[in-house]
Amino acid sequence: MNVVMAAGLAANLTANPFESVTTVTVQIVTLLIGDQEFDSPKTLAAFALGLVLFVITLILNVIALQVVRKYKEQYE
Amino acid sequence: MDRNDFHAIHIWKVLMHKIAKLALLSSAIAVAGAANAARDYIQIVGSSTVYPFATVVAETFGKTTDFKTPIIESTGSGGGMKLFCAGVGENHPDITNASRRIKPSEFEKCQANGVTDIIEVKVGYDGIVLGNYNQSEQLSITRRDLFLALAKHVPNPDGGESLVPNPYMTWKDVNVELPDVEIEVLGPPPTSGTRDAFAELALEGGCKTFDWVKAMKKADKNAYKAACHSVREDGTYIESGENDNLIVQKLRENPKAFGVFGFSFLDQNSDVIQGSLIDGAAPEFENIADGSYPVSRPLYFYAKKAHVGVVPGIREFLNAFTDEAAWGDEGYLTDKGLIPMPDEERAKFGADARALNPMAM
Amino acid sequence: MSMKQTEIIKQGLARRYNAERRFRIYGLSAIICGVAFLVFLLGTTFVNGYTAFLQTYIALDITLADSDFDGDATAESIARADYLGIIKRSLREHFPEVTKRRDKSNLYKLVSSGAQYDLRKEVAENPELIGRTTTFWMLADDEVDVYMKGRIDPAVPEKNRRLKDRSIAWIEALKAQDRVERKFNILFFTNGDSREPEQAGILGAVMGSLFAILVTMLLAFPIGVAAAIYLQEFASRNRFTDLIEVNINNLAAVPSIIFGLLGLAIFLNFFNLPRSIPLVGGMVLALMTLPTIIISSRAALAAVPPSIREAALGVGASPVQTVLHHVLPLAMPGMLTGTIIGLAQALGESAPLLVIGMVAFIVDIPGSPLDPGTALPVQIYLWADSPERAFVERTSAAIMVLLLFLVAVNGLIVLLRKKFERRW
Numbered sequence: 001m002n003v004v005m006a007a008g009l010a011a012n013l014t015a016n017p018f019e020s021v022t023t024v025t026v027q028i029v030t031l032l033i034g035d036q037e038f039d040s041p042k043t044l045a046a047f048a049l050g051l052v053l054f055v056i057t058l059i060l061n062v063i064a065l066q067v068v069r070k071y072k073e074q075y076e
Numbered sequence: 077m078d079r080n081d082f083h084a085i086h087i088w089k090v091l092m093h094k095i096a097k098l099a100l101l102s103s104a105i106a107v108a109g110a111a112n113a114a115r116d117y118i119q120i121v122g123s124s125t126v127y128p129f130a131t132v133v134a135e136t137f138g139k140t141t142d143f144k145t146p147i148i149e150s151t152g153s154g155g156g157m158k159l160f161c162a163g164v165g166e167n168h169p170d171i172t173n174a175s176r177r178i179k180p181s182e183f184e185k186c187q188a189n190g191v192t193d194i195i196e197v198k199v200g201y202d203g204i205v206l207g208n209y210n211q212s213e214q215l216s217i218t219r220r221d222l223f224l225a226l227a228k229h230v231p232n233p234d235g236g237e238s239l240v241p242n243p244y245m246t247w248k249d250v251n252v253e254l255p256d257v258e259i260e261v262l263g264p265p266p267t268s269g270t271r272d273a274f275a276e277l278a279l280e281g282g283c284k285t286f287d288w289v290k291a292m293k294k295a296d297k298n299a300y301k302a303a304c305h306s307v308r309e310d311g312t313y314i315e316s317g318e319n320d321n322l323i324v325q326k327l328r329e330n331p332k333a334f335g336v337f338g339f340s341f342l343d344q345n346s347d348v349i350q351g352s353l354i355d356g357a358a359p360e361f362e363n364i365a366d367g368s369y370p371v372s373r374p375l376y377f378y379a380k381k382a383h384v385g386v387v388p389g390i391r392e393f394l395n396a397f398t399d400e401a402a403w404g405d406e407g408y409l410t411d412k413g414l415i416p417m418p419d420e421e422r423a424k425f426g427a428d429a430r431a432l433n434p435m436a437m
Numbered sequence: 438m439s440m441k442q443t444e445i446i447k448q449g450l451a452r453r454y455n456a457e458r459r460f461r462i463y464g465l466s467a468i469i470c471g472v473a474f475l476v477f478l479l480g481t482t483f484v485n486g487y488t489a490f491l492q493t494y495i496a497l498d499i500t501l502a503d504s505d506f507d508g509d510a511t512a513e514s515i516a517r518a519d520y521l522g523i524i525k526r527s528l529r530e531h532f533p534e535v536t537k538r539r540d541k542s543n544l545y546k547l548v549s550s551g552a553q554y555d556l557r558k559e560v561a562e563n564p565e566l567i568g569r570t571t572t573f574w575m576l577a578d579d580e581v582d583v584y585m586k587g588r589i590d591p592a593v594p595e596k597n598r599r600l601k602d603r604s605i606a607w608i609e610a611l612k613a614q615d616r617v618e619r620k621f622n623i624l625f626f627t628n629g630d631s632r633e634p635e636q637a638g639i640l641g642a643v644m645g646s647l648f649a650i651l652v653t654m655l656l657a658f659p660i661g662v663a664a665a666i667y668l669q670e671f672a673s674r675n676r677f678t679d680l681i682e683v684n685i686n687n688l689a690a691v692p693s694i695i696f697g698l699l700g701l702a703i704f705l706n707f708f709n710l711p712r713s714i715p716l717v718g719g720m721v722l723a724l725m726t727l728p729t730i731i732i733s734s735r736a737a738l739a740a741v742p743p744s745i746r747e748a749a750l751g752v753g754a755s756p757v758q759t760v761l762h763h764v765l766p767l768a769m770p771g772m773l774t775g776t777i778i779g780l781a782q783a784l785g786e787s788a789p790l791l792v793i794g795m796v797a798f799i800v801d802i803p804g805s806p807l808d809p810g811t812a813l814p815v816q817i818y819l820w821a822d823s824p825e826r827a828f829v830e831r832t833s834a835a836i837m838v839l840l841l842f843l844v845a846v847n848g849l850i851v852l853l854r855k856k857f858e859r860r861w
Contacts, residue, residue, distance in 0.1 A: 028694050029791060042267070050698045054691055061687040115711070117801075117809065131632050131798045138800055139554055145800035147713060147809050167709050322822060344824040347598055406542075408550070 024053050115166045118146035118389055122156030122173030123269045125202055125338040126375050129409050130173050130397075136408070137396045143389035146171075153269025160378065161186040170383045170390055174376045175202065175269030175338070176276075183437045193381035196435035197394065198425050199403055201415040203339035203364040203372040204274050205351040206261075207324075209331040213255060215247075215352035219370065222354070223282025224250045225259050226313055228306035237288040242308045262323045263307075263336035265315040273373040274336055275305040278354070281370060324349060339364060339372075340413030364415050372415070381432055391432065398426040482840070486833025492622035492635060493577040493585045495548060495611060497527045500570040501560065510567045515560055520553035524575065532607060543604050549576040551636045574618070579634040579827035581608055585619065588826060599826070625834065629800045630816065634827035637820070639835050641802045645715045645795070645810030646784060652719025652806055653726055653783050658776055660723075661730030665772075668731070669738040670760045689728035696725045697789030705793060712794035716806040721789045726779035733775020737768040770857030774850050781846045785839065787814035813839050 031046040120130060127150040138145025151159065153174040160172035161182055178186075178196070186194060206222070208215065224230050225247060229239035247254035264271040283304040284290045293300040307313050316323045316335075323335040324345050334352070339359055342351050351359035355370050363369040377397070384390045396402060403409050405416050416422070505523055506514040525545050529535065535544050552575040559573065560566060580600045583589055585608070589600055611617050628638030672678050700721035704710050710717050741764050749759040790796070795811050796819065803810030811819070813835065820832040
């Protein structure tokens with residue numbers, strides 16, 4: 001949420017960290033604060049972005065869980 | 077386990093019982109409340125351009141009458157219309173603000189969903205400004221050049237009567253007299269009434285100057301609209317949400333960029349941003365009022381007649397908004413940057429609003 | 438050991454000591470960096486915001502003529518009198534040299550538009566003031582306030598300024614007569630949102646936040662604790678429970694806006710609950726806090742040594758009695774701290790609330806979780822977007838209030854943890 005105010009809105013595809021880019025959260029907020037109709041492409045796009053974000057975090061968490069399981073020490 | 081643990085267990089049991097009772101009670105209240113609550117406040121949605129004016133009227137209304145202060149959400153003209161036309165009832169907003177007139181398709185949709193009697197009230201005029209940071213160079217541009225800079229397809233620069241994807245990357249490419257700066261414009265998204273009005277007044281105004289494009293209007297209306305209203309999507313025009321204030325802040329951070337927003341925002345931020353001259357006219361109060369500044373449009377709000385009497389205060393709110401003290405030449409809305417309508421128009425719309433006359437498309 | 442071996446060991450030792458010293462320096466510089474950012478953040482917030490706790494008032498000699506009240510001081514005539522006109526008259530009497538329409542309009546703008554309502558309240562409470570000339574302290578307009586706090590630079594050319602030179606001259610004249618004073622800004626704490634910065638306050642947002650947190654607490658705590666007990670004590674360890682654990686861990690890390698989307702889809706669209714009410718906000722925040730509470734409660738339950746459980750079973754308690762009467766009370770401190778951490782997080786969230794509509798302009802203070810309201814972080818977000826200069830300091834002041842509250846809550850966590858911690 002913090003990035004809404006700090007990050008930009010330019011939808012650029014670049015690997016240069018100095019270029020103005022945007023983030024998923026900013027796009028969701030921008031899409032949803034305006035239009036509220038439920039089956040418009042914009043709202044659905046916001047939900048799709050949310051789903052992508054969710055899946056990415058899920059994959060990261062699964063990897064983390066595997067790593068933890070592998071190295072966990074069992075006491076008692 | 078010692079005595080402290082028994083004590084802890086006891087406290088725990090008592091606490092859980094209390095919480096359970098409280099939870100049950102509040103959920104009962106919530107369900108009953110949500111089911112029975114008759115909404116006693118006016119709910120307004122719509123344009124972010126009309127938002128500053130509607131909020132002032134709402135606040136004054138709340139302070140001077142016994143009615144609750146209306147709740148106003150800035151959703152954009154398009155979003156507001158969709159919510160408004162979704163139906164009649166407490167779950168739907170009472171009033172929607174719009175920075176452009178209701179479209180025939182939206183009107184049809186309203187009728188189809190039972191929103192049959194709509195009261196249309198024009199509240200004043202607003203200019204659309206192409207602004208930039210006031211420490212940067214002020215731009216003077218014609219509508220034709222604006223069209224060439226921002227449209228998705230432009231007439232082929234090599235001549236001939238065809239449309240090609242927009243190749244211009246700097247203002248100088250469009251017209252050698254303009255500065256050699258990359259084109260970067262922050263503007264409203266397609267749901268915004270400001271965007272619709274900008275496309276219709278500035279872009280279409282510019283593309284009409286090409287005679288063969290103008291001729292297309294009679295031949296193929298859809299192609300004409302597509303040519304004149306489409307904005308480029310290659311990153312030079314950046315959609316910045318409904319929030320005009322955010323655009324103003326980003327202009328301060330990026331002195332080379334331009335922004336498209338309503339005159340009231342220029343007025344309220346005149347110490348940070350300046351407006352560009354379009355077709356030679358500066359975006360000033362007098363120029364917009366007398367029409368010499370070409371990019372100006374009327375602001376409206378629409379109310380549901382069916383909600384009058386059901387939700388308390390709608391009639392009184394309409395009276396407050398159409399009062400001379402609010403929207404007149406000396407009214408408090410002009411302090412916020414609204415350009416008032418001429419006297420005859422005010423009289424007409426005021427009378428219609430007070431009589432709750434439904435509009436006809 | 439030979440001399441050479443001792444040499445080698447000594448060298449290695451020196452290297453090791455150097456490495457350890459470097460490591461300590463890295464750690465220290467990391468901490469210093471973090472603290473520097475924190476000091477910078479708090480410092481700029483404080484510098485921007487402390488002036489918001491003072492508000493400029495202007496003393497005006499107001500004459501309440503009998504003719505203003507239709508000759509008779511009844512409750513009705515007091516309610517309907519034109520106080521704005523009375524204030525304007527007083528300003529004109531004070532600066533009789535101002536005659537042009539434009540100048541007069543700028544003169545009237547020195548006083549806040551809300552001052553007339555304050556005057557009405559004063560007269561209603563003290564009707565004996567009618568027929569006399571009294572000095573009242575009127576709320577000044579936000580531009581005057583910003584100038585008095587030194588944030589407007591008179592050297593900037595006039596067209597780039599909101600406050601014009603003539604207005605500045607009038608303010609200086611009033612100041613010379615000791616008619617301008619800065620008092621404690623009580624309105625900041627008693628008013629709801631407003632379009633006029635001098636009348637804007639955080640009470641509406643604070644009440645909205647409190648109601649939302651109340652709803653969150655009532656929903657998330659029982660459900661979270663119950664889920665944690667079941668998952669930790671009673672559920673069997675199979676792939677299904679593994680999947681649940683992964684999902685709960687994932688949800689604790691997912692950006693909060695996803696919960697806003699969920700709230701939008703289910704609470705607003707499916708159940709048709711009204712928009713902008715703290716109840717829906719609280720429900721969304723409860724969904725968000727639930728994973729945090731479950732995870733911390735499970736950790737608290739796992740920390741209770743198995744010997745307690747075995748002892749309970751040994752004296753004849755059933756599995757349910759073991760958990761509820763023996764394990765749970767001992768795990769309670771950890772659960773409470775986890776809950777409070779989750780609540781502190783929920784208090785600072787704004788993204789999910791934006792999506793469910795608690796981002797409207799709401800002036801009235803909510804009286805129950807079912808009245809429309811906004812939350813403090815959302816209020817800060819809204820004010821940060823307003824063009825008036827005076828909102829900048831109010832935004833910082835609201836941030837200070839929020840930070841103070843969060844620090845208090847976190848202090849409470851530390852205190853509780855220290856008090857109830859058990860060492861096995």
